Amino acid sequence: MTFKAAKVVIITEKVILEQVAQVIETFGATGYTVFAAAGKGSRGVRSAGRAAVVDGFSNVQIEVITATHETAEKIAVEVAEQFFNNYSGITYLEDVEILRSHKF
Amino acid sequence: MTFKAAKVVIITEKVILEQVAQVIETFGATGYTVFAAAGKGSRGVRSAGRAAVVDGFSNVQIEVITATHETAEKIAVEVAEQFFNNYSGITYLEDVEILRSHKF
Amino acid sequence: MTFKAAKVVIITEKVILEQVAQVIETFGATGYTVFAAAGKGSRGVRSAGRAAVVDGFSNVQIEVITATHETAEKIAVEVAEQFFNNYSGITYLEDVEILRSHKF
Amino acid sequence: MSRFLVQFQSPALAFLVGGMLLAAFRSKLEIPDAIYQFCVFMLLMRIGLEGGLEIRDAELADMILPAFIALIVGCGIVLIGCVVLAYLPGVKTEDAIATAGLFGAVSASTLAAAMLMLEEQAITYEAWVPALYPFMDIPALIVAIVLANVYLAKKKHGPTAKTKIWPIVTNSLRGSALSALLLGLALGLFTNPEVVFESFYDPLFRGLLSVLMLIMGMEAYARLNELRKVAHWYAVYAAVAPLVHGLIAFGLGYIAHVFTGFSPGGVILLAVMAGSSSDISGPPTLRAAIPSANPAAYIGSSTSVGTPIAIAVGIPLYVALAEAVFGL
Amino acid sequence: MSRFLVQFQSPALAFLVGGMLLAAFRSKLEIPDAIYQFCVFMLLMRIGLEGGLEIRDAELADMILPAFIALIVGCGIVLIGCVVLAYLPGVKTEDAIATAGLFGAVSASTLAAAMLMLEEQAITYEAWVPALYPFMDIPALIVAIVLANVYLAKKKHGPTAKTKIWPIVTNSLRGSALSALLLGLALGLFTNPEVVFESFYDPLFRGLLSVLMLIMGMEAYARLNELRKVAHWYAVYAAVAPLVHGLIAFGLGYIAHVFTGFSPGGVILLAVMAGSSSDISGPPTLRAAIPSANPAAYIGSSTSVGTPIAIAVGIPLYVALAEAVFGL
Amino acid sequence: MSRFLVQFQSPALAFLVGGMLLAAFRSKLEIPDAIYQFCVFMLLMRIGLEGGLEIRDAELADMILPAFIALIVGCGIVLIGCVVLAYLPGVKTEDAIATAGLFGAVSASTLAAAMLMLEEQAITYEAWVPALYPFMDIPALIVAIVLANVYLAKKKHGPTAKTKIWPIVTNSLRGSALSALLLGLALGLFTNPEVVFESFYDPLFRGLLSVLMLIMGMEAYARLNELRKVAHWYAVYAAVAPLVHGLIAFGLGYIAHVFTGFSPGGVILLAVMAGSSSDISGPPTLRAAIPSANPAAYIGSSTSVGTPIAIAVGIPLYVALAEAVFGL
Numbered sequence A, B, C: 001m002t003f004k005a006a007k008v009v010i011i012t013e014k015v016i017l018e019q020v021a022q023v024i025e026t027f028g029a030t031g032y033t034v035f036a037a038a039g040k041g042s043r044g045v046r047s048a049g050r051a052a053v054v055d056g057f058s059n060v061q062i063e064v065i066t067a068t069h070e071t072a073e074k075i076a077v078e079v080a081e082q083f084f085n086n087y088s089g090i091t092y093l094e095d096v097e098i099l100r101s102h103k104f
Numbered sequence D, E, F: 001m002s003r004f005l006v007q008f009q010s011p012a013l014a015f016l017v018g019g020m021l022l023a024a025f026r027s028k029l030e031i032p033d034a035i036y037q038f039c040v041f042m043l044l045m046r047i048g049l050e051g052g053l054e055i056r057d058a059e060l061a062d063m064i065l066p067a068f069i070a071l072i073v074g075c076g077i078v079l080i081g082c083v084v085l086a087y088l089p090g091v092k093t094e095d096a097i098a099t100a101g102l103f104g105a106v107s108a109s110t111l112a113a114a115m116l117m118l119e120e121q122a123i124t125y126e127a128w129v130p131a132l133y134p135f136m137d138i139p140a141l142i143v144a145i146v147l148a149n150v151y152l153a154k155k156k157h158g159p160t161a162k163t164k165i166w167p168i169v170t171n172s173l174r175g176s177a178l179s180a181l182l183l184g185l186a187l188g189l190f191t192n193p194e195v196v197f198e199s200f201y202d203p204l205f206r207g208l209l210s211v212l213m214l215i216m217g218m219e220a221y222a223r224l225n226e227l228r229k230v231a232h233w234y235a236v237y238a239a240v241a242p243l244v245h246g247l248i249a250f251g252l253g254y255i256a257h258v259f260t261g262f263s264p265g266g267v268i269l270l271a272v273m274a275g276s277s278s279d280i281s282g283p284p285t286l287r288a289a290i291p292s293a294n295p296a297a298y299i300g301s302s303t304s305v306g307t308p309i310a311i312a313v314g315i316p317l318y319v320a321l322a323e324a325v326f327g328l
């Protein structure tokens, strides 16, 4: 048996990873997972792996599983409001199914 | 409030990343995100991280958020047709929800 | 035309990647994709990239596309049962759509 | 004058230009990020260790005036930069402040290139001079961040807001560049790293700097694009400011030479530090502390124009000037 | 005694402490993982190559007793550790076994630090001594894994279960640390790597060790947090055990000295190996082989407390003891 | 003949075999990709820098004939390879062309190994010889890509299609290997990198090559599996072709020796280049330019069989031959 849960995905600049993580924890998420990412968006190309003289300017993707769709949406809205005026980034939600044994 | 959108995921050889990105841009996507990946598929194991004497033979995963399911599907079909006869790779779609503030 | 399929996502310790991959193959999956990941969960922070004197203690995320939701769930349950008592990790499922041309 | 010409063939500059050419020809050559980070670490440890070893034997009194000049120059550059940039059309105030901050701060790789050039030209300096780096770098970043915060706070809440300085200082000390430099300094001062310094950090210095210069060149070219998207005045500022800053510091250094016997080589290095703009720890520090400033403006200015000018024109200029002034 | 004090300023220890301080001040300095892995590889190749080159010319008979002592000590430490830890309150049996296993195994970086200290103090040793590493390391890990499996099997199925030893041995030989060491040994024994050894592996040894020590220091501090979450007895064990183990090995080494003329430097290195706890290949081996043991307990003990004590107190202690005993 | 045997213990070969053994025993030792990329960069810069520095002082006229031979050999190997492979059963035409292209191109690591072996044997050569690399490498890749495109175009659209050569040339020059080599050449020719060459690129050459050889060995073993999946004729071709190619180039080099006094060492290096098959930039270039060719076939042949044969048998063979022919 599986249960419905939600996932919020945040793609943004590595330099604010810690701050975003703090926001996520504010909403009581049980954890999060972070990936190094490169990308292209409205604010130009962001590379990864290559020697970046200007460190911290590559992307990270942060994924958070939350028990409810509501929490996921709150995180997405808060992160977008707090950071995406000044930092490049996008955020979106997905539906996921979790196993009974997990608590999120 | 969130809005429905689509995500197309492409996993393929790093060596054709630039070409795939061009196809994606052809369809008017606002951006894309790229991850280094390792994997196993019908065409064998592809490692990452390990010293690969033969560079460019590890995988990348490319994710594109599109406003409509239709665009996502078009990208998937085009990439599969154009590359997957000669290069290893798979592609699939997911439903996502985006915030009102974003335009994709 | 697209077809429904499922994706199972497993986030766990790098040290058991090979064992998890074996479980996945047991269920007849046609392949899987692996990402290096960092994260925070109930069992503390797990970094990636940084010099980890204690190798193998960073995370990996493993994604498997399966033809049926049933197989995906079976893999999730089996991995959780077999590993998550002793190793940190979570697992969840997503619905995806695949192109006709692929066989999973 | 002959020296001036020879320097264009010096390895540091040659690798910098080589990197730019590679990027211009869209070469696929990539130096992995791990190697870049290691090169930076090695350079800063090398500078720090030698500084620490030398400060041990130095008259501390000799250091006071040059350190004070470094501090004054660092802060002064930022203040001048803000005023100048604010006058230029199409320049946002936050961007002006961040750019001035970056040019006030110090580039370890430019400094290292100058150290090697002096060595090649057999011009000596007090070995603790490179250790003045933080005296110029930190104050410059602090002034810029404080100015920006005051400006933004006023814009939002009127003139009552206050900015805390201490967190900015610690944050800046924690950055990877200053951490490595200070660690080296401490190890040089309090322990006995002579053997490892002589067998590892020192001999690899020159070679790793050449790799670093190559990377800086590739990055300089890559960032030109970003610079094109912002007001063209940034490019003008970035081309002129390094030399002006260097000459100001050269003048003040000359005064220290007259009064306290500060070495000609030391005067040159002081000018180089002033003329350089931070590339390693400055950008992320400013990105985090002045989020609304556009990184394309300040990083583009610094990396694409400021650093190449500081190395290719600045260093030979100060050396030539020192030849003329001190009759080297 | 003077030597004891000087050693606190030796580079290896200084970089270790430096790393801890950096982490304590939450510095953002990061040494990339690729560099760490390369440092480890280089160190082990260096140790292996020299060992191989020397074993070629050595009397094999001389090695037998020290190798036997290494084996006995490796196994003995694990057995003692299990008994002692099992008596302590709040300690789970699996965790006790894994911790004892890690302290029985050997740390290449601690060993390398000791080799450099001996070189600085001009204390010689048979060059094959570091090659005794696997004779202590592998048996210790095997004993721990077998004990754990026997214990767990009994808990589950009663006393009939059996553990296969051979897969544990091969798995442990395949680990990155032992692979590099054994490769170096084989290349030293059967081929002519003298030139590359002298031009590359040997001269970089000291410098790369300093980088490694810095990383170990940062990691030691970072893992302290984990250690805090488990029973405090781990910290006590981790502080005392390295010295006890070192002294036991010192005593047995002394016997070898008396009977077969084993060098004082060799006795010291034997003590260092015994006193060290595995940091590179031990942890993942145990994590995979004793999954139910809590890594926070054994890695925390070893990395945060055991290794710093083994380097900062252990090495100077054995050197001082050797001075007293052998009148160096 | 004695030299022939000694070479089996030479470090380059020893590390190559060591890497294969490690992989065969499924060792978990991994050399990070960043280190691999850096080793390659260093090797090519070293070769390029020395080449550039030497071409400055060289009679350009001396280079013409050897460069022409390099070009002829590079193209010739591809043409011969296509014809031969096309005759073999179970071999697809595209795969044949790509494989022949890879064997016509040049391996920097094989070349570097030969340079060290010659140094060990005190056999001298014109220092610009390694700089002939691109004269053989680029034409071979171009011929292969053009042939493949012509073949594929004919298959699809009949015999009217045309292939553009210039994009292939620039693309190949942009590859990481040739970029590094040409950068080194240019820096050596036009600037003064002597000091950094002598203090960094040259002394690290030997050591980094040993690391690279280890990686090549591991990769050779790992790719054997892929080779097993394709027609067995690839393995036969891969074992025989390097030696045939090397001997052809040796013969032509001998002619240059007779007519223009081309050095015996130069003849050997020419043979080594011809006998080597590209491992760094060839594979991705071909993968992108001949997408329908199966990489398991051409990379498997080259990395798993061709390169080990070229190093282990080819180099000693040409040296022995040179001893016999030139009476070294």
Ligand SMILES: Nc1ncnc2c1ncn2[C@@H]1O[C@H](COP(=O)(O)O)[C@@H](O)[C@H]1O
Residues within 6 Å of the ligand: A011, A012, A037, A038, A039, A040, A041, A042, A043, A044, A045, A046, A059, A087, A088, A089, A090, B029, B030, B031, B032, B033, B034, B063, B064, B065, B066, B104
């Ligand atoms: N349509 C998109 N699909 C996937 N990723 C995107 C998309 N748009 C932006 N991104 C990612 O979000 C980052 C920041 O986007 P932006 O703020 O638009 O520059 C980019 O570097 C991409 O990694």
Ligand SMILES: Nc1ncnc2c1ncn2[C@@H]1O[C@H](COP(=O)(O)O)[C@@H](O)[C@H]1O
Residues within 6 Å of the ligand: B011, B012, B037, B038, B039, B040, B041, B042, B043, B044, B045, B046, B059, B087, B088, B089, B090, C029, C030, C031, C032, C033, C034, C063, C064, C065, C066, C104
């Ligand atoms: N069933 C699957 N689930 C997840 N990833 C897959 C799957 N099949 C293939 N892949 C990924 O796609 C890459 C190319 O697949 P292939 O073309 O089948 O060799 C593999 O290396 C994997 O990373």
Ligand SMILES: Nc1ncnc2c1ncn2[C@@H]1O[C@H](COP(=O)(O)O)[C@@H](O)[C@H]1O
Residues within 6 Å of the ligand: A029, A030, A031, A032, A033, A034, A063, A064, A065, A066, A104, C011, C012, C037, C038, C039, C040, C041, C042, C043, C044, C045, C046, C059, C087, C088, C089, C090
């Ligand atoms: N709520 C969550 N959302 C996303 N990832 C998570 C979450 N909880 C745990 N993880 C990931 O799973 C890993 C192991 O979790 P745990 O077993 O809870 O320590 C963590 O390091 C994270 O990478």
Ligand code: NA
Residues within 6 Å of the ligand: D077, D102, D103, D104, D105, D106, D107, D245, D273, D274, D275, D276, D277, D278
């Ligand atoms: Na400055």
Ligand code: NA
Residues within 6 Å of the ligand: E077, E102, E103, E104, E105, E106, E107, E245, E273, E274, E275, E276, E277, E278
């Ligand atoms: Na031990």
Ligand code: NA
Residues within 6 Å of the ligand: F077, F102, F103, F104, F105, F106, F107, F245, F273, F274, F275, F276, F277, F278
């Ligand atoms: Na060839």
